[in-house]
Amino acid sequence: MTADYLSSDIQPDTAGLEAALVADLGRLIARMPDPAGSQHRAALERELAADAGVRHVVAVSSGTAALHTALRALHIGPGDDVLVPALSVIMSVAPIIHAGARPVFVDCDPTGTDLDYEDAGRKVTPMAKAILPVYLWGRPGDPARLARFAAQHSLAVVEDACQAQGSRADGRLAGTFGDVGCCSLKDGKVLSCGEGGYLLTDRDDIAERARSFRSHLQPPPPDTVRPAEVGYNYRLAEPLALIARANLARFDFLATLRRHQAGLLADLLRGTPGIEVNGIPTRQGWNGYSFLASVTLDRPRAFCERLARSGVPNSVGTFGLVAADQRPGFTSRTATRCSQASAVIDRTLAVILTEHDDEQRLTRYAETISREAVRWQHTI
Numbered sequence: 001m002t003a004d005y006l007s008s009d010i011q012p013d014t015a016g017l018e019a020a021l022v023a024d025l026g027r028l029i030a031r032m033p034d035p036a037g038s039q040h041r042a043a044l045e046r047e048l049a050a051d052a053g054v055r056h057v058v059a060v061s062s063g064t065a066a067l068h069t070a071l072r073a074l075h076i077g078p079g080d081d082v083l084v085p086a087l088s089v090i091m092s093v094a095p096i097i098h099a100g101a102r103p104v105f106v107d108c109d110p111t112g113t114d115l116d117y118e119d120a121g122r123k124v125t126p127m128a129k130a131i132l133p134v135y136l137w138g139r140p141g142d143p144a145r146l147a148r149f150a151a152q153h154s155l156a157v158v159e160d161a162c163q164a165q166g167s168r169a170d171g172r173l174a175g176t177f178g179d180v181g182c183c184s185l186k187d188g189k190v191l192s193c194g195e196g197g198y199l200l201t202d203r204d205d206i207a208e209r210a211r212s213f214r215s216h217l218q219p220p221p222p223d224t225v226r227p228a229e230v231g232y233n234y235r236l237a238e239p240l241a242l243i244a245r246a247n248l249a250r251f252d253f254l255a256t257l258r259r260h261q262a263g264l265l266a267d268l269l270r271g272t273p274g275i276e277v278n279g280i281p282t283r284q285g286w287n288g289y290s291f292l293a294s295v296t297l298d299r300p301r302a303f304c305e306r307l308a309r310s311g312v313p314n315s316v317g318t319f320g321l322v323a324a325d326q327r328p329g330f331t332s333r334t335a336t337r338c339s340q341a342s343a344v345i346d347r348t349l350a351v352i353l354t355e356h357d358d359e360q361r362l363t364r365y366a367e368t369i370s371r372e373a374v375r376w377q378h379t380i
């Protein structure tokens, strides 16, 4: 796609890139099953590791698989607690349960950009082994605070950076703050290949165990495998690795595009009654994952649902996002409600953005949001 509002020097030759990708895919498929093995997956891992400045990247079949693999590579399992924000998605929590551990939900600060560390401190149990911060809508919290908290309570840090590719905090790339970071390559993410994911880590032991775990513990990891322990097929398919590499080669464009899309909606909607465009703390180099605003109208969830029906896709209206501790099945695991997380989600309009949202479509989104906000004030 060409984007009118981006300067021509960062626009890739989309037609040329697509033709090259189709040709490469054709050659790859003709060779499958490829006796040379996982050339593209290995190359993708090298390229991602070099870009992020980490020792290891382990590519897997999804972001969910990356989180599950990371937890198991840290030996987290039955009897262990993992602190996880309620301001998250089901895919952040499911891997903790897949590992056999218990999610302990932690509230967020009033802005929703970081954990409520006082609440986190109250919820650390003797069984707590890890904290799994989730950078919802691409916004990482304060890495120094996270590191201090984890060190104080001897917790491993597994970052859910699935929505935060390219985001930075204090100059550091999201997913590289802790023991291991996890990203998704699902379509709709800033870097995608349809379905896929990867782990980022500087720790040799985690990388080694993750590589083994993603392929049925074959070859077995160097440390002991308990007799009943099994791995999974979490391998990333070669054609998907090839697509991920092609998109990685134009990642700067994709990340700049996303920021511009979010920025354009912010410019168009600033000053709209009932819609407060979110400011992002300057410490954060945000990837612009979704356009974010606080809805100050009555019944903001119902308003977001109305927007989704009117053609503006958004987290609450389209996906029914609720705080994770309030999901059916998880509520019984929760001692106290994480009320800030619910409040942040209920008032947040997070418009879902993709590479295909051009200026025309974004202008239509802005017009719909403004029009519906005015109607809402008069009809409610």
Ligand SMILES: Cc1ncc(COP(=O)(O)O)c(C=O)c1O
Residues within 6 Å of the ligand: 062, 063, 064, 065, 089, 091, 092, 134, 135, 136, 160, 162, 163, 184, 185, 186, 195, 196, 197
């Ligand atoms: C915050 C977050 N965590 C985890 C996931 C899981 O990633 P995947 O869908 O690739 O399994 C996603 C994406 O869907 C996500 O947005």
